[in-house]
Amino acid sequence: MSVHLYSETAWKRRAKARKMVLKVINHLILIAGSVVFIFPLLWLVSTSLKPDTQIFKVPPELIPKPFVWKNYVDMWIYFPFMQFLKNTLIVVILSMAGVLITAPLVAYAFARLKWPGRDIFFMIVLATMMLPGQVTMIPLYILFRRLGWVDTFLPLWVPAWFGGGAFYIFLIRQFLLTIPKELEESAIIDGANYWQIYAKIMLPLIQPVLTTIAIFQFMGAWNDFMGPLIYINDQAKYTLSLGLRLFQQQTSSSQTEFGMMMAATTLMVIPVIIFFFLGQRRFIEGVVLTGMKA
Structure with a gap:
């Protein structure tokens, strides 16, 4: 023993x-x-x-x-960082607001409401994810030029107010499908309508996935280079990503100021890191829980 x-x-x-x-x-x-x-x-x-x-x-x-530390001082003198930062914040804030307001509405309609052709329309929305950005680049430019939006910030943030894209809609829809239907049925018995259910029940429960798409949209709009390059002509309206390229071109004729460029890039990266760490917990939670139920 x-x-x-x-x-x-x-x-x-x-x-x-x-x-x-x-x-x-x-x-x-x-x-x-x-x-x-x-x-x-x-x-x-x-x-x-x-x-x-x-x-x-x-x-x-x-x-x-x-x-x-002189690199940061010189960068602040020779590089209009604050002007480019203001332009970038305008685009980032407006595009994030558009995504966070419209994407949950579209996803809620696909996930919780029953209406004719819902699944067919959802498949069409998902099919748009297979279209490369290069395919729609020229048609979008022609459309925005006819609307008189070229050389304005409108092409950079207005599309975000139309659902934010299929990827965000899909993420939120999958998250909404994990919420028990009993919560919705109890609210309907108590006399709540769909808007009240959405605002008071669904929105508080999908905060993790909203934080996830907020981080994605922030990083995408903050680092966007192709959009401003195509639609913005006035240097006073440049965003940070395009402004850094302009700074490199202006100094490359003689000698590229790598120290000042790295200083400007460091200041550009810091907000992204801070924003990610502030929402890190909810971001991981949103990624883990999304798609648990199809």
């Missing part, structure tokens, strides 16, 4: 030790992966603080010697 207890205890100890070793290995792999992914960001910040003579030094040095 004692031998049996000893062997069982030893087996538990070995299992616990094996579990601890696997846990350590998993953490080491995750740390190594995080270092690989975070290295470009560290290199960006490091380069923004280096003198020009140290940027292309071989082998490269991650820690600047000395720290050159």
